[in-house]
Amino acid sequence: MTRTEADAVGSCNDPTLRKAARYLGATYDKALAPTGLRATQFSILQHLSSRGEITITRLAETIAMDRTTLATNLKPLAREGLATVEPSATDRRARIVTITPDGVARMEAALPHWRAAQARFEDNFGAERAAQLRAVLGDVLDTGFHPWAE
Template sequence: MHPNDLQDDDCFALRQASRHISNLYEHYLSEAGITPTQFSILRTAGNCPSLTMARLAKAMVMDRTTLLRALKPLLQRGLVAAPSEGQSHRRLRIVLTRSGLTKLDEAVVYWGTAQARFERSFGKQQAAHLRTELFRMTGNVSEE
């Protein structure tokens, strides 16, 4: 294998596919005024009430600095909150607000359209297999 052969470069292939799929979801989720990362944060917060920053960062496979950057617009728009009562900085909790739940309900429709389009073009079974393998690769951290 030659070091410049992109056909054998797993990292390149994964990053290229990630950008391709992200662009598809960005196109649809922009109609709801959020990004795919923001959607994932809202959905994770909706599934895990009173989620700590550490658990959210682990589920998103993001470092805390990147996560804080992604959370900032959601906090400013009142879609998530970080209630301060009885919390230390290390155990900061993120909760989905009523506005966040409304936004998530709106965005799920656009996400569903993107998901259906991806599955039509890639194949429903292939997409399910891909998800299984990708979650296996990351140790299913989003399922904890």
């Protein structure tokens, strides 16, 4: 590997961000394991609980995930009765996602585990730095890229 190639790899934002996301994601997955939820599923249930019914397209935009990956993540939630995915009454092409009462109960049961993981991260990383990290990562979403544009 040439020096230029090594510089490009070492300064690339993508692998560093992915590595940190896998590391932190695994931490939250482990914390949520007793509830039978993965961090991504918990996040989806949280979004659904605060928004009521929502189209798959809108939910995908809200959580910055492509529709296909979201649909894959929704399947086990629907299979377990934690969410429903139904055709829209007004637009048969659209699919509406809704959290079920069992989904609300599972999300609420997972909250203490999530809070413990959150507190552990903030204790180790620093609450102020964690808030700054969330703000900076939020800014990333406003950079103007459209990775899932059709």
